[in-house]
Amino acid sequence: MPVNFIPSLPEQLLPVKGVSLGITEAGIRKSGRKDLLVIALDDGANVAGIFTQNAFCAAPVAVAKEHLSNPDSRSSIRALAINTGNANAGTGKEGIAHARATCAELARLLSCASHQVLPFSTGVIMEPLPLEKIITGLPAAVADLKPDNWFAASQAIMTTDIVPKAVSKQISLDGMTVTVTGIAKGSGMIHPNMATMLSYIATDAALTQPLLEEIVRHAAAKSFNRITVDGDTSTNDAFILIGTGRAGNQAIVDKASPGFTALQDAVTEVAAWLAQAIVRDGEGATKFITIRIEGGRTPDECNQAAYAIARSPLVKTAFFASDPNLGRILAAIGYAGINGLDVNRLQLYLDDVLVAENGGRASGYREQDGQRVMKQSEITVRVVLDRGSASTTIWTCDLSYDYVKINADYRS
Amino acid sequence: MPVNFIPSLPEQLLPVKGVSLGITEAGIRKSGRKDLLVIALDDGANVAGIFTQNAFCAAPVAVAKEHLSNPDSRSSIRALAINTGNANAGTGKEGIAHARATCAELARLLSCASHQVLPFSTGVIMEPLPLEKIITGLPAAVADLKPDNWFAASQAIMTTDIVPKAVSKQISLDGMTVTVTGIAKGSGMIHPNMATMLSYIATDAALTQPLLEEIVRHAAAKSFNRITVDGDTSTNDAFILIGTGRAGNQAIVDKASPGFTALQDAVTEVAAWLAQAIVRDGEGATKFITIRIEGGRTPDECNQAAYAIARSPLVKTAFFASDPNLGRILAAIGYAGINGLDVNRLQLYLDDVLVAENGGRASGYREQDGQRVMKQSEITVRVVLDRGSASTTIWTCDLSYDYVKINADYRS
Structure with missing residues (x-):
């Protein structure tokens, strides 16, 4: 069992305004296991990410980086598609095509453009992605979209994890309540530079895209880049930070502002909690x-x-x-x-x-x-x-x- | 059990003219286990060594390097003292004193100078060396000195090894038979740059000290520096090559001579066999x-x-x-x-x-x-x-x- 790990209860996970999550069992993993997650974002969210430095980076990582490198799409991402059971890594050109097809299908269902979707995969390396199962499963995940689905989402991204990892924190900015909620998976192949580790943290705080990118780097350096289970670094890791801007605070535009520091601390705290949870749930860990x-x-x-x-x-x-x-x-x-x-x-x-x-x-x-x-x-x-x-x-x-x-x- | 490992039989191990070996049970390890080995060299042998690069190098490594760094003693080494059960590493100044005292006592028994003795230890780190047991045990090891003791010597240096590792090879130089016989121990903490690994190879070929040093570097690069069991490198590793010059061949003085190449190949073959034997006997290895x-x-x-x-x-x-x-x-x-x-x-x-x-x-x-x-x-x-x-x-x-x-x- 994980070392001194107290998982959050479903009711302790707070929705983030502008984010809804949908889960389904697409049959990619063992039967009976949820394995497909869609995170949908209301219009106007900013998204920033940090990805694996492994030269053998997975196809979805390549596609997600491409979509985020475009300044237009970076501030217009509408959805994330995440599957477990297959990493779509070491899959060559076909893998890239599969990741793009996943984006295209989810974009069709949500009436947005393909480049407004980010794909993620985790699981076995060098097996072809079962694209048909994902395409078939996406409508059910979309039908399931709702704001209070964070706990189920944290379960859906598990692979060898024993416990789901999710946590929320709230702070006050300009008298408005701002929520930070995050989920993560990963218990083996964990090492700095992002090992088979996926984490998604969302906040409804309003802040600029450059400051969101600043916070994702800062938080990664103090959390996911400070853990190691077995020294292996993976092909698929990603840490994504979403800012929906729906909390009603005055948008943070200045790194020197107190609001920036408070928000950065809150995100870092959530990220460090999740990172430590990954180690506590390290494969076979007893200490x-x-x-x-x-x-x-x-x-x-x-x-x-x-x-x-x-x-x-x-x-x-x-x-x-x-x-x-x-x-x-x-x-x-x-x-x-x-x-x-x-x-x-x-x-x-x-x-x-x-x-x-x-x-x-x-x-x-x-x-x-x-x-x-x-x-x-x-x-x-x-x-x-x-x-x-x-x-x-x-x-x-x-x-x-x-x-x-x-x-x-x-x-x- | 070790992977496809066929240990040498005692009768397959050939004595090396000018080398005798003595073993005893000094009570450093578990009872019933030989744990102290003395290798005595006739006058005139050359000795060359390669040692761990770990900054926490053990006291005996520091003392052996010191004795070999002296050009006078390098060509007048008369004995090696090797204990298992305790690494005398992480033992500070007291550890150095213990290694020196071991040399002094063996020098006294063999009527040579302390700097003509090289000390080696392997076993648990950061425990004080039980010097009294070694001092008490040395006379029995000296009394046991004989040329055909290589197999018992290979057993005496084992720690977590399952099988003793020893091998001989003969070549002909100038119509004279030249013998190369070596032993090694080490099955965990094995990684390039010499991990808890001890190996002693002796040849009766006649060659100069600089050429002996050339061969020890070449052989290490093609053998012990090409293996890894668990990535850990140890505080105590040493690979020692002895040339007694008693085979009767014309002394090798030229790197370009055919004799040099033949001898280097033979030593490298023995070293590679021993290095592979260490991996085959890697802790828990099945492949x-x-x-x-x-x-x-x-x-x-x-x-x-x-x-x-x-x-x-x-x-x-x-x-x-x-x-x-x-x-x-x-x-x-x-x-x-x-x-x-x-x-x-x-x-x-x-x-x-x-x-x-x-x-x-x-x-x-x-x-x-x-x-x-x-x-x-x-x-x-x-x-x-x-x-x-x-x-x-x-x-x-x-x-x-x-x-x-x-x-x-x-x-x-």
Whole structure:
């Protein structure tokens, strides 16, 4: 089961003015599983996105980026079509044609243009997209469109996820209530630069397209780009932020305005909650690990150290075993590639327990103190490099039998 | 059990003139396990080594590098002391003192100087080395010294290894028989740049110290630096090549001589056999995977692609499951960071089966062909990048339940 994860209840998810969602079972995945989601936007919404950096990016990613790169369509997107069960990745020209056909059919149903639709897919790679099933399923998803469908939407985008991930937050701008609601999926193939991870966050706040793009980058950097489950990055990841402008606040046009900061914080909070939820629901995860690196010369070298620890199978299995075999963390820092690292200056903490300093075990460290922390389901690893003032924080999970089981069985 | 691994029999391991080996149970590891090895060299041997690049390098590595960096001692090394059960890594100044004390005691027993002894350790990190046990055990190891002890030596250096790894090869130089015999250990924490891996290869060929150093670098590049089990690199790795000069061949002094090439090939063959044996005995391995990248612009980018595939937990679990979920391989190539990669030019083969081309599934590919290859215990993944003439070959294994089990249980 996910680590200390309290899913939102359906009634805790707040509709966002100008957004409606429709779900259906198109038969792409196993029978009995909702696998097709349509998100429809009222006229006038802005949309901004961040996509996978994998060179083998999926066909829908290529098409969605193309539609968003057009300044006209970027501010006139009317719908998103999202299927699970098939990633439409590694599918060549036919895959592109399938993604375009999906857009065209949804555009026909909603009476808009194809370039006003964004396609998304997640699931198995290198299998042809079952286009007919999607075309056949779209009318039912459109018929289901309603504003309070966020919980069902969060269920419809699940693949190996155990729990649906969705959360809402409200703030006040100009005396008007502004809502931010988001959903996400993804529990394996998670790594910075967007691993098989899909997230859709919508707000009814009014703000300009450039500021929406600013917020999506900021929020991604503080959330989805700070998590790793297994180090793999996927072909299909996307994080989409929608601003419908229907809340009635005075449109935010200035980055220096208090409204901008408040909205950016709210979106970032929702994104970080969803990102952490993905790690808590990491494939086979039994522990939630926060890795904090301090005192680095640059943020880059802090990230190098943090991800070396977070990606090490030896470190991850030690967490799974609750074994304070903490030399494995030192070894990971040692091969992180930090130029001129003086291991004698470094300090390693497990929560509040000083484990290592002066190039070895700390004099006051007792195995039972390490054991106590390792038994927890939430653990913070803190490394002080003592060579600068940069820092970073990332989140990961342990590596368990079940990770292997889930990924060995995924297609069967 | 190891993948298609046929261990050498004790009688297949040939003594190397000028080398004797002694083993004992010093009580560092579990009771009943040999854990201390002494390799003694007759006067006049040359020794060359390659060591871990981990910034957290272990105390014995620091001391061995120091002793080998001295031109006088480099050609007068008389003994190597190797213990398992404790890595003496992350042990600060005390660890250095312990490594030096080990050298001093063995030097005393063999009537040589401390700087003529090289120390090595492997096992748990960040635990104090039980120096007393080593000091107490050394006389028994010295008393056991004999030339035909290679098989017992290969057993004494095992940690999580299932099988001992040792092999011999003979060639003829100047009508004289020259022997190359080597042992190795290491089955987890294996990655290029020497991961918890120890290997000792000795030859009785006569050659100069600079040529010995040339051969150790060449052999490492074609063997131990081409394997990965779990991507972790260790604090303690070392690959040592000994040339005793007792075979009676005319000393090799020229890199251009046929004798040099023949000897280099023989040493490289022994090293490659040992490196592949480490992967075949990879922790929990059920498959032996060769990854070949061709048509790259540079060897570096070929290695990037090869290691991205070899390190991907998703790819490795698919091999474990015999599941031709080959999109995972494409995804790994996609995030390998190859600049300007055109995925539409790339071809992916599984043994002789063309799986992907033109950015997607190959037109003639049938799932059952992929399935047939994936069921084998030896599989070659071949990727043609079609953008240059560089290539690389590396070896790895799959990721199984047992990898997690072994590493979660290691200390218990």
